Amino acid sequence: MAREKTTLAIIGVGLIGGSLGLCLKDKLGDDIYITGLCRSQASMDKAMELGAVDFASPDVKAVVEQADIIFLSPPVLQIVPMVEKILPYLKKGAIITDAGSTKQYIWEHLQKILPPDIYYIAGHPMTGREKSGVTAAKKDLFVGKAYVIVEDTGAPPEAHAKLMALLKHTGANFTTLDIAKHDRCASVISHVPHVAAAALVTLLNQSGGDMESCIKLIGGGFKDTTRIASSNADMWADICMTNGKAIAANLRTLQEIIGSVITACENQDRQAVYDYFTASKKRRDALLENAQNKFDPN
Known part of the structure; x- marks a missing residue:
């Protein structure tokens, strides 16, 4: 019996987003389909060339409309505007997570606009390099590094389980904190x-x-x-x-x-x-x- 294929959309296929894509394609192969959105066409072409995504496009709808999970990795102040942009195209039950280094600001804004059937689970992989962009991405970037999951954003247990089943492949050390802490x-x-x-x-x-x-x-x-x-x-x-x-x-x-x-x-x-x-x-x-x-x- 074939396993159900997960569709992941990565918004911001740079160092963090690109590393997640490389990791999950390496671990899951054809069991995951990854779409991506970058700032430039050159970056999208490079993301596909490196194998961080299966499909990249400047068309937001095409990137997110079939996604089970959306991973947001642009600069923090661009996360809320991006969620506003993609919300009309998300399917019921879609899970939004992010790599933002700050959480309170994002959640204060998202809780005002998210419909009840779209779930946000705040995340912060505490890893990186001094280099940026998808060319700096590494499939083992997360291994052994702290990855914070914030659990007080109202998402149901099944959404958490679905996200963690995917993120566990990163090899990160997961921990939970409340937003303020x-x-x-x-x-x-x-x-x-x-x-x-x-x-x-x-x-x-x-x-x-x-x-x-x-x-x-x-x-x-x-x-x-x-x-x-x-x-x-x-x-x-x-x-x-x-x-x-x-x-x-x-x-x-x-x-x-x-x-x-x-x-x-x-x-x-x-x-x-x-x-x-x-x-x-x-x-x-x-x-x-x-x-x-x-x-x-x-």
């Missing part, structure tokens, strides 16, 4: 580190007459701590606009932490500086021992 935790573990990495690059840019000499000294430490500053600026601007309260609060806390180090350095308080580095080393080393169960900050 997700946004607070994502700010600490992902959003603020991106702001900080960009700040370090900005510091280099503002080093004035020392810049050329500083550049000659760049090594692994600078490259490692600033790697994520090469991420997509459009995506990160949207994240800051949709999780601004949590990001600002945690940046102020970070500012206080840096301020205490500044004071210790100015006062030549070696013990305070030593304690600062010792505490952070112990905490990071402890986290790495259980890395498979922790959020990946990429």
Whole structure:
């Protein structure tokens, strides 16, 4: 007896959407049919060439009308307008999920427009690379990485079961959080580190007459701590606009932490500086021992 074929529509076949497509085609082959929508025809052609989707089109109706599950992976501020665009073409019982890095903003808007027979299950695969676009996609991008599923958006158990039966093929470590806690935790573990990495690059840019000499000294430490500053600026601007309260609060806390180090350095308080580095080393080393169960900050 043949298994029922699932139809998946990926809106935004870039790094995340493309990696999901590559993974599921690799695992399920002809048991899944994947349609895709990209920003440009060139991207759609590349997505088909790489095998991330079976069919790509700029026609939204053609992409989503037969979809059992719709996976949204554009920048956060484009998710709600995209849902408004695709809603007229979705079949009854369709499941909408997403890869948005912030959840509260999206759900506040979607709950006002979703009909009772279309279900939204918020998701956030906490993985990525400093590169973007479908050419950066990898079929094993999700393996071992945290993948948050938010369960308080009113979708029935059978919808959750159907989505998870598909997503389990990613090899991700799934965890559940409520929406508010997700946004607070994502700010600490992902959003603020991106702001900080960009700040370090900005510091280099503002080093004035020392810049050329500083550049000659760049090594692994600078490259490692600033790697994520090469991420997509459009995506990160949207994240800051949709999780601004949590990001600002945690940046102020970070500012206080840096301020205490500044004071210790100015006062030549070696013990305070030593304690600062010792505490952070112990905490990071402890986290790495259980890395498979922790959020990946990429």
